[in-house]
Amino acid sequence: MASVDEAVGEFVRVERDRDNPSVAVIRLDRPKMNALDARMQREIRAAAQRVGADDGVRAVVVYGGERVFAAGADVKEMAEMGFADMADHSRVLQGSLTEVAHIPKPVVAAITGFALGGGLELALCADFRVSAEDARLGQPEIRLGVIPGAGGTQRLPRLIGPARAKDLIFTGRQVAAEEALSIGLVDAAVPAAEVYDYAVAMAASYADGPALALRAAKQAVDGGLETDIATGLEIERMHFSGLFATEDQKAGMRSFVEEGPGKARFSGR
Numbered sequence: 001m002a003s004v005d006e007a008v009g010e011f012v013r014v015e016r017d018r019d020n021p022s023v024a025v026i027r028l029d030r031p032k033m034n035a036l037d038a039r040m041q042r043e044i045r046a047a048a049q050r051v052g053a054d055d056g057v058r059a060v061v062v063y064g065g066e067r068v069f070a071a072g073a074d075v076k077e078m079a080e081m082g083f084a085d086m087a088d089h090s091r092v093l094q095g096s097l098t099e100v101a102h103i104p105k106p107v108v109a110a111i112t113g114f115a116l117g118g119g120l121e122l123a124l125c126a127d128f129r130v131s132a133e134d135a136r137l138g139q140p141e142i143r144l145g146v147i148p149g150a151g152g153t154q155r156l157p158r159l160i161g162p163a164r165a166k167d168l169i170f171t172g173r174q175v176a177a178e179e180a181l182s183i184g185l186v187d188a189a190v191p192a193a194e195v196y197d198y199a200v201a202m203a204a205s206y207a208d209g210p211a212l213a214l215r216a217a218k219q220a221v222d223g224g225l226e227t228d229i230a231t232g233l234e235i236e237r238m239h240f241s242g243l244f245a246t247e248d249q250k251a252g253m254r255s256f257v258e259e260g261p262g263k264a265r266f267s268g269r
Helices: 038-053 083-101 118-124 140-144 152-160 162-171 177-182 192-207 211-225 229-245 247-259
Strands: 002-007 012-017 023-028 059-063 107-111 114-116 128-132 136-138 174-176 188-190
Touching: 012 038, 023 038, 023 192, 038 083, 059 192, 083 118, 107 118, 107 192, 114 118, 118 136, 118 152, 128 177, 128 192, 140 162, 152 162, 174 177, 177 188, 188 192, 211 229, 211 247, 229 247
Parallel strands: 023 059, 059 107, 107 128, 114 136, 128 188
Antiparallel strands: 002 012, 012 023, 136 174
16 A cells, blocks of 8 residues: 655645555545545645656556545535536636646546546546446436536546447436446456555556656647647647657667667656
């Protein structure tokens, strides 16, 4: 398991995995269900900014603990809000999760128990999702008379396609890990006791790579998905060309020529 590195706030902390110190863990810890109230949202944002800016962090895991990932936004906090209140609150909610999506490093969500509503929307901000075999995922907002408000109507269809996303959003139903895996909502489903270790191992598999190239790859893929292919190809070309100003490019290509593939050691510069 991870060892505590430094607290971000009351409900969120940043940890470093003992066996993989280049992997940071954003640990959610608001009993009992990690409901994402306004305070927790701000702490998630701060944690994302911290790991994003730390050069010693090469990959990130978002983890809610052994029992639950996050059961959603705090309904009690929102129930009596009016339009003006929610117009401000939703900006904070979206912004905090988008900060996770903008972490310029590989991010893996480790899902146990429930990832519902805002919890699933948080998981959608990761690059990869590892689920417990007994986990349940869904966007149940329609059953509250509203729609997903933290990215679910946008990130979910981009991941699993519009028809499947509409089914989950229109019905509010929960899906088990087996179905989530079959529709591409998660990338692996493993026994609950193995979720954390599996997610850290996945993150660690990227951590030794060239940090600047990984950042460029993530930005090129994510940015290209938001535009037409011609613009996306130009985004790719600029990132590709820019990497020829890095030490890692020189080290990687020199190692390939002199030693063959797969033996380069990267400095992250």
